[in-house]
Amino acid sequence: MLNIDSISKGIVIDHINAGYGYSIFKYLGLDKADFAVALIMNVPSKKFGKKDLIKIENVIDVDLTMLGFIDPNITINIIEDEKIVKKINLSLPERVEGIIECKNPRCITSEERNIVHKFILIDKENGIYKCEYCDQIYAWEC
Ligand SMILES: [Zn+2]
Numbered sequence: 001m002l003n004i005d006s007i008s009k010g011i012v013i014d015h016i017n018a019g020y021g022y023s024i025f026k027y028l029g030l031d032k033a034d035f036a037v038a039l040i041m042n043v044p045s046k047k048f049g050k051k052d053l054i055k056i057e058n059v060i061d062v063d064l065t066m067l068g069f070i071d072p073n074i075t076i077n078i079i080e081d082e083k084i085v086k087k088i089n090l091s092l093p094e095r096v097e098g099i100i101e102c103k104n105p106r107c108i109t110s111e112e113r114n115i116v117h118k119f120i121l122i123d124k125e126n127g128i129y130k131c132e133y134c135d136q137i138y139a140w141e142c
Helices: 021-027 064-070
Strands: 009-017 037-045 049-056 075-080 083-089 095-097 118-123 128-131 137-139
Touching: 009 021, 021 037, 021 049, 021 064, 064 095
Parallel strands: none
Antiparallel strands: 009 049, 009 075, 037 049, 075 083, 095 118, 118 128, 128 137
């Protein structure tokens, strides 16, 4: 098992909901990475019981909006010189574009194929989003 200490420069994605690590790993294309990566599953966690963890020995671009939408409990640690230099706590994004689709058949996004589906977070506590065009509600579920 890789320790955080063993990463000199890279990213540790921590507090992933147990069971979601693999999909995030694949979403980030890490299954095809040519640098050192580790997916560690079912790590005991005080906060969540169990968690998944991803360690990346490289600086890659991570779409924080998308990741926050997949799992808002994630913490991202940026590692430099074997130390955590930055901690980013994700949360549900205020706006999501092109991630979820509006289910309202009368919505302009259903009628016109070229329009990007846009949703705005209207209730952070309950994860309620609203279509920007027709006000259709989308309830976020992990
Ligand atoms: Zn809509």
